[in-house]
Amino acid sequence: MYDHLYVGVRNINDSLKLWHDILGFSLSYRPASDCRALETLWALKPNAINGLVLLETPSAPSGRVMLVDFTEHSQSVRHGAQTFDLCPKNLDINVVNFHDRVAELKAAGYTLRSEPVHYAIDKLDVWEVQVAGCDDVNVVLTEIVGETLALTPRQFGGITSVVTIVENIYKEAEFYTALGFDMLDSHCLKGPDIEKMIGLPKGASLTMQLLGEASHRFGRAELIKYEKVEGNNLYPKAAPPAIGFFRGAVVVSDLKKCINNLSIENITDVAPMEMDYLDQKFLAITLSTPSGFIIDILQPC
Structure with missing residues (x-):
């Protein structure tokens, strides 16, 4: 982790x-x-x-x-970055009472990079939004409805997933498993809803692999490989x-x-x-x- x-x-x-x-x-x-x-x-x-x-x-x-x-x-690092450029991309923070947390950040002057989205994955009920944090950090707020985890007094918990955009997702995953990360999940996401949610060109898709420890959500590596679209290498x-x-x-x-x-x-x-x-x-x-x-x-x- x-x-x-x-x-x-x-x-x-x-x-x-x-x-x-x-x-x-x-x-x-x-x-x-x-x-x-x-x-x-x-x-x-x-x-x-x-x-x-x-x-x-x-x-x-x-x-x-x-x-x-x-x-x-x-x-x-992310100055002028496109959605699919190769680089460290997101720091994910899990929350409870998602809409209240989003409203707090907006009231404090932080800008949403996207509208909140609601989706199901592996039987999980998920709310998610991307926020423009300080220093060009892309912060993603996520609520897995009904799931409890360690939180700050203000009901934010992080960092849960660490998202990096990679060139070869399989070689990248082998690197993390050599460091002791366990393979937890893998998905291929595509279609018009995914294109709209992420901001991808028509016909593009992504492969995701999640590595970390099954007993908790903190410090996990989320590797993303975009298909049918080529980004710049910002590493x-x-x-x-x-x-x-x-x-x-x-x-x-x-x-x-x-x-x-x-x-x-x-x-x-x-x-x-x-x-x-x-x-x-x-x-x-x-x-x-x-x-x-x-x-x-x-x-x-």
């Missing part, structure tokens, strides 16, 4: 108005030592990171958000000091085993390193998925 997802911010206080004040995520201002550790892991110059804030749903086992305030910013933009959702972190029990399970081309030139981070010691390495999404793999020492 994704332990946390990195989001580069333009203004830390503006971002906290969304994540903390409205969504209700608990926060922890991380010490300067965490900034220095990430600068080393990501091969950045000293003091490239001004500050870090960790956000989480109380009692959720994974799916936290790390806001990263860089000294200098590059362009946002090279998903690198620090990018604005928006640009990177993930996975905690594993055996880093060596994970590396052995992966082909050597997935490993970058960053060698495993020891780092003090999040109040503990980790052995860490940076890996690239076959599609080009960068993930930090952390093993507690």
Whole structure:
């Protein structure tokens, strides 16, 4: 499971108005030592990171958000992105009382990227809407009617699914299973209703694979492959000091085993390193998925 997802911010206080004040995520201002550790892991110059804030749903086992305030910013990952471009796309947040939550965000000035949709999948009754969050982050609010899960005091729970658009969904899924994610679900979605809901050209469709842990919804990887449409590859933009959702972190029990399970081309030139981070010691390495999404793999020492 994704332990946390990195989001580069333009203004830390503006971002906290969304994540903390409205969504209700608990926060922890991380010490300067965490900034220095990430600068080393990501091969950045000293003091490239001004500050870090960790956000989480109380009692959720994974799916936290790390806001990263860089000294200098590059362009946002999703600037000008099309629906089907290859890139990190959505951070999903599950809610209860869906229409009330949507109304709260609209009242606070946030724009809906789409009208709310209502659909059934695997006998689940689902409401969903895409919201333009801070820093060009595409936030998706989802209610699975009648299902309970860990929530913030404001009735939002996240991050549940992490959506990335990929080139080869089968190779991408093999990468995640090597990291310990379980295959949970797979669908092919097509037809006029899907085209309208997602904003696809006529005749296009998508294949989805969901990987994570069956016992809870947090920190899952949702891989999307669009068919009969070709998007631009934006993954090279998903690198620090990018604005928006640009990177993930996975905690594993055996880093060596994970590396052995992966082909050597997935490993970058960053060698495993020891780092003090999040109040503990980790052995860490940076890996690239076959599609080009960068993930930090952390093993507690």
